[in-house]
Amino acid sequence: MQAVYLPVALAVVVVVWVLIGFAVVRYRAGRHDTPRPTRDRNALEIAIATLLAAIVAGLVAVTFSANARETENDDPVRFRVEALAYKWGWQFTYPSLPGVVDRTTESRPPILHVPAGTTVEVVLRTQDVTHAFWVPAVRFKSDAWTGAVNRFRVVFPPGDHLSGHCAQYCGLRHSDMTFTVHAMGAAEFRAWARRATGRPA
Amino acid sequence: MRGRSAALVVAAWGLANLALATLMFAFTTDLMSHVVYWLAVVFVLAIAVPAWFARDPPRRRLPEASAGTLAVAVGLAFLALGAALGIWAVLMGVAGVLVGLAVLGMERWIR
Amino acid sequence: MSVVAPAPTRPPYAPLRGVAGTLFATDHKAVAGRTFVLAFVFFLGGGVLALLMRTELMAPGMQVTSRTGYDEMFSMHGATMIYLFVTPVALALGTYFVPLQVGAAEIAGPRVNLLGFWLYALGGLIVWLSWFPRNGAGQAAWTAEYPFSDSTSLPGTGMDIWIVGVSLATVGAILWAGCQLATIVARRAPGMTLLRMPVFTWAMLATCLMTVASFPSLLGAMGGLLLDRHGVEVFPGAGGAAAYQHLFWFYGHPVVYTMFFPFVGVALEILATFSRRRVFGYKGVALSLLAFAALSSAVWGHHMFTTGQVSNLYFSLTSHMLAVPAGMEYVAAIGTLIGGALLLRTPMLFALGFFAQFLIGGLTGIYVASPPLDYHVHDSYFVVAHFHYTLFAGSVFGLFAAIYHWWPKVTGIMLGERLGKLQFWLLVLGTNLTFFPMFLVGYDGMPRRVADYRASDGWTGLNLLETLGSYVVALGMLAFAANVVASWLAARPAGPDPWGGQTLEWATSSPPPRHNFDGPLPPIRSAEPLMDLRGVPEASR
Numbered sequence: 001m002q003a004v005y006l007p008v009a010l011a012v013v014v015v016v017w018v019l020i021g022f023a024v025v026r027y028r029a030g031r032h033d034t035p036r037p038t039r040d041r042n043a044l045e046i047a048i049a050t051l052l053a054a055i056v057a058g059l060v061a062v063t064f065s066a067n068a069r070e071t072e073n074d075d076p077v078r079f080r081v082e083a084l085a086y087k088w089g090w091q092f093t094y095p096s097l098p099g100v101v102d103r104t105t106e107s108r109p110p111i112l113h114v115p116a117g118t119t120v121e122v123v124l125r126t127q128d129v130t131h132a133f134w135v136p137a138v139r140f141k142s143d144a145w146t147g148a149v150n151r152f153r154v155v156f157p158p159g160d161h162l163s164g165h166c167a168q169y170c171g172l173r174h175s176d177m178t179f180t181v182h183a184m185g186a187a188e189f190r191a192w193a194r195r196a197t198g199r200p201a
Numbered sequence: 202m203r204g205r206s207a208a209l210v211v212a213a214w215g216l217a218n219l220a221l222a223t224l225m226f227a228f229t230t231d232l233m234s235h236v237v238y239w240l241a242v243v244f245v246l247a248i249a250v251p252a253w254f255a256r257d258p259p260r261r262r263l264p265e266a267s268a269g270t271l272a273v274a275v276g277l278a279f280l281a282l283g284a285a286l287g288i289w290a291v292l293m294g295v296a297g298v299l300v301g302l303a304v305l306g307m308e309r310w311i312r
Numbered sequence: 313m314s315v316v317a318p319a320p321t322r323p324p325y326a327p328l329r330g331v332a333g334t335l336f337a338t339d340h341k342a343v344a345g346r347t348f349v350l351a352f353v354f355f356l357g358g359g360v361l362a363l364l365m366r367t368e369l370m371a372p373g374m375q376v377t378s379r380t381g382y383d384e385m386f387s388m389h390g391a392t393m394i395y396l397f398v399t400p401v402a403l404a405l406g407t408y409f410v411p412l413q414v415g416a417a418e419i420a421g422p423r424v425n426l427l428g429f430w431l432y433a434l435g436g437l438i439v440w441l442s443w444f445p446r447n448g449a450g451q452a453a454w455t456a457e458y459p460f461s462d463s464t465s466l467p468g469t470g471m472d473i474w475i476v477g478v479s480l481a482t483v484g485a486i487l488w489a490g491c492q493l494a495t496i497v498a499r500r501a502p503g504m505t506l507l508r509m510p511v512f513t514w515a516m517l518a519t520c521l522m523t524v525a526s527f528p529s530l531l532g533a534m535g536g537l538l539l540d541r542h543g544v545e546v547f548p549g550a551g552g553a554a555a556y557q558h559l560f561w562f563y564g565h566p567v568v569y570t571m572f573f574p575f576v577g578v579a580l581e582i583l584a585t586f587s588r589r590r591v592f593g594y595k596g597v598a599l600s601l602l603a604f605a606a607l608s609s610a611v612w613g614h615h616m617f618t619t620g621q622v623s624n625l626y627f628s629l630t631s632h633m634l635a636v637p638a639g640m641e642y643v644a645a646i647g648t649l650i651g652g653a654l655l656l657r658t659p660m661l662f663a664l665g666f667f668a669q670f671l672i673g674g675l676t677g678i679y680v681a682s683p684p685l686d687y688h689v690h691d692s693y694f695v696v697a698h699f700h701y702t703l704f705a706g707s708v709f710g711l712f713a714a715i716y717h718w719w720p721k722v723t724g725i726m727l728g729e730r731l732g733k734l735q736f737w738l739l740v741l742g743t744n745l746t747f748f749p750m751f752l753v754g755y756d757g758m759p760r761r762v763a764d765y766r767a768s769d770g771w772t773g774l775n776l777l778e779t780l781g782s783y784v785v786a787l788g789m790l791a792f793a794a795n796v797v798a799s800w801l802a803a804r805p806a807g808p809d810p811w812g813g814q815t816l817e818w819a820t821s822s823p824p825p826r827h828n829f830d831g832p833l834p835p836i837r838s839a840e841p842l843m844d845l846r847g848v849p850e851a852s853r
Binding site for chain 1: 379383453458464549550553587589590591593594596618619621628629632635636640642645646649650651652653654655656664672675681682683687691692756759760761763764765769849853
């Protein structure tokens with residue numbers, strides 16, 4: 001997606017800036033003292049409008065197909081997280097690991113423990129106002145919407161301290177509502193799960 | 202200058218919005234999404250109607266100043282604040298608007 | 313090469329002066345002038361808030377204010393800039409110049425127009441008075457984020473007063489737009505068909521259509537919010553919170569176009585004037601302005617992509633489509649420059665800067681029109697950069713283009729060229745230094761509306777750069793203030809047409825008389841009547 005949008009944007013900037021720069025240099029009074037009478041070129045304008053529409057259509061196609069890939073994605077969910085946002089912290093629980101809770105404390109933000117490289121589903125709720133769950137490393141965020149449940153699937157890259165933020169302004173400690181994602185390889189994750197639920201190693 | 206051509210532009214613009222609002226049905230039937238847009242579409246098309254009949258008014262004196270306008274504005278402000286501050290503001294607002302309308306009437310018709 | 317206004321045929325008009333004039337005068341020029349001055353007072357207030365915020369964010373830790381203080385600052389910065397500065401000043405350009413450009417003696421509904429000013433002024437005063445009560449200063453951001461803005465999180469009169477102030481100012485804007493629309497509909501001078509209206513007037517037509525169509529939606533949101541705060545369950549549950557956002561953003565997207573179109577109109581006229589030829593692609597400009605305006609009413613849901621409450625696909629489609637009419641306006645701009653005899657005076661520099669810089673804002677707008685891309689950068693500094701490129705690097709540059717272009721007409725004296733160029737270059741440097749790094753720091757993960765960040769986030773360096781940039785912007789604004797004072801002292805008379813203008817406002821004295829034109833108008837046979845008088849061949853359109 002980036003690979004399409006950024007080059008297109010860059011190309012447009014270059015074309016427009018070069019044309020403006022060219023005009024300012026070539027047609028500056030002193031270099032070109034007699035302005036040419038304006039003659040509209042309807043065919044040219046229609047051609048450019050068509051080109052722009054084609055570029056737009058291409059970008060829309062790229063976006064719509066990326067969206068379709070997401071919604072039609074039926075990769076099995078390997079692990080589920082229940083995330084609860086509140087003023088001002090997070091609580092993560094894991095339905096498959098009863099009793100395990102990662103929650104914001106006075107001294108530090110919570111750690112979200114997930115397996116890396118597999119499909120994790122996050123079930124996101126809020127206790128009060130709208131918040132948002134954002135992990136920049138996965139290039140995705142979702143609002144925690146009042147009175148609703150927003151579910152989404154993410155594949156986390158491996159990492160000990162992937163940063164997470166609340167990305168929806170929610171008052172006094174909005175900027176402090178951070179969390180850390182600890183995305184572990186399969187073996188490490190199993191070991192953590194056993195430790196966390198208190199089962200013997 | 203008659204308002205006909207401009208009214209056509211207003212109506213055409215309203216119809217462009219109508220087309221875009223209709224297109225939304227292909228994607229969603231969510232009530233609020235449609236309500237806000239259709240209310241606006243109807244409003245714009247409604248504006249085209251008086252625009253069609255508009256014309257340059259006959260020669261008349263243009264106002265130089267209007268104290269009544271300021272009074273109406275202050276009255277409306279208090280009325281609106283009444284929602285936040287209480288009944289006393291509403292009463293002052295009503296008084297202000299009435300006084301302002303009276304002064305406006307004098308400005309307009311007593312010459 | 314200017315057209316001399318015909319000799320006056322009526323006794324000299326003595327304008328209403330003093331306190332009575334300031335309070336009661338209905339002349340659209342006086343009303344616009346007052347709006348302009350008041351809007352700049354708010355600009356100063358909003359700008360000081362910006363500098364304070366940037367100083368706070370220069371380094372991790374809270375050095376300047378508390379968290380609540382910061383929340384109040386960014387909320388009031390946004391509210392002031394949008395409701396009380398750019399929107400009013402953009403509309404005020406039309407209030408002053410639409411009647412002149414269409415050859416009318418006065419705006420339609422001058423008392424309604426004046427009412428618009430007073431509702432704006434009182435509304436703005438009330439918004440700023442909301443600093444005082446508890447939970448005031450519209451702490452819920454300029455959008456009054458719901459449900460955070462309800463009486464549970466922000467009890468008390470502070471938020472209520474803010475809501476009332478914003479609503480009054482918005483009613484004012486609607487009234488102004490209505491008067492300009494009526495003027496364009498019914499007060500054009502004989503011979504001025506729609507296709508002979510100046511480009512700026514077309515831009516104002518599109519602006520006013522958007523304004524009257526969408527601003528009432530904000531009144532619905534604000535009215536509903538006020539009721540909701542006083543016990544009436546207007547926005548219950550998930551659907552209610554979504555309803556609030558629909559009502560808000562149905563206004564909230566077109567308003568940013570209201571804050572853009574007037575400047576694109578005047579910038580195109582400046583490009584034409586200082587290229588000394590008629591604008592290229594006039595009909596295309598008129599059509600694309602209308603198309604752009606219609607689309608602007610169809611895209612509001614792109615502010616809600618991450619909520620899960622709207623059809624992301626529809627709003628992504630319509631948002632992408634904006635690129636076509638926007639692109640056609642660039643075609644007109646470039647086509648006007650090519651073949652001209654360009655004079656790089658200050659208005660032209662600001663107009664060129666407007667087009668060059670707005671492009672970055674517009675293209676990043678297309679970027680975030682794609683939900684998968686928006687999911688990452690929404691509510692981050694990337695978006696803050698995007699809209700500051702459109703609103704500041706774009707609209708405010710366009711505003712200064714308009715100011716340097718029309719100051720001689722409004723005041724009768726010229727602004728200085730050297731200070732103008734100094735201001736321009738300071739602003740170019742400062743603006744890009746402040747806002748470009750925000751794309752990077754936002755993409756890296758810095759959320760918006762945060763009072764603080766951690767040293768470990770690694771954003772300190774770029775934030776420092778942004779803060780330094782903001783101080784350069786402040787210097788640029790000081791250069792402008794110096795220019796205003798210096799030129800007022802020098803008082804170099806401008807005459808009716810210092811630039812070789814093309815449209816009717818340049819066919820009258822500077823400043824124009826009370827009823828805009830003394831004596832008959834030039835014949836109107838094209839969109840550039842003064843070019844006709846000079847014998848410049850008509851454009852083949």
